[in-house]
Amino acid sequence: MFHFLTNVTKIKYVRHNRNEPNKMNQQEFLHIVLPFKDKLYRLAKRYLISTDSAEDATQEILLKLWINKLKLKNYNNVEAFAMTMTKNYCLDRLKAKSSQNLKLVHSNYKDNTVALEKQIETNDSVSIIEKLLNELPEKQRIIMQLRDIEQYTFEEIGKILELKPTTIRVNLSRARKTIREKLLKQHNYGIR
């Protein structure tokens, strides 16, 4: 019986020692996560449009990272990993939403009010860009977000979205040209 007991304490001791270097407290975790937390939020918002959904998504991703915090040190690029997680999470959310029969969902409902607000402030040209950007196809929208706003390189975007650099370049060019066309239309309309 005593032999058995000493065995148990030995195992406990070894495990404790093994865990020590991998342990991460909340401070360390925040130190890793804070630099790109808002990037996750902005990416989520570009996918889900609604601010509330984006906040929830960010929270969810951070929680997932916290739960797997011991594995974080094995990834050499935590930021890209977190961005990919955000992408997958948002795609899941969008899929779940589109599979619902009820079409009067939160985002649809909210979208209209935003459009109404925007009609009131039409002369705010910056918010027009936001509208134009959000009208783009999903892939182009996200690539433009990552490139023009977050200023990632093509390699990094490729890692996050799991796409080839050439695909990214083509989509980015298309997105920028679409924005330009619509802007020109609006611009000329303003002149005439």
Added chain:
Amino acid sequence: MESVNIEKLLDKYFEGETSIAEETTLKLYFAKQNVPEHLMQYKAMFAYFAQNKTEVSKKPIQVNPKKQTWYGKSMAIAAVFLLLVAIGIKYTYSNDKLSDAELKEAQIAYVETQKVFKLISENLNKGNNAVAYLNEYESTKNKIFK
């Protein structure tokens, strides 16, 4: 920078061929006040990029520090297991150590208890027989009052 150069950069930009540094140049150029009239429509676009980058999540980070870790769980399991083992050991040892005198006493107690139970059941049966008469009364009453 010359607006001619900027136009060249813009062409490259719309083909998706500019580098990060060149895009930064464009952003800085359009952030300035004196942008020529024919390039004015792009100003809002670059302004939006800069503005959106400052948008931040307002919710504070909430990670649940009470979340049980694998280590904590394994410790809890080990503790419960040890407790069960201790109880088990205690019971097996105490059962084996009944002395002969104790065994005899237990036997006697068993026999005595059986006697008492028998006595009770006999008396109970007598009572049951008496109650049977009441059933007789019930059936007769049913015959008369239908």
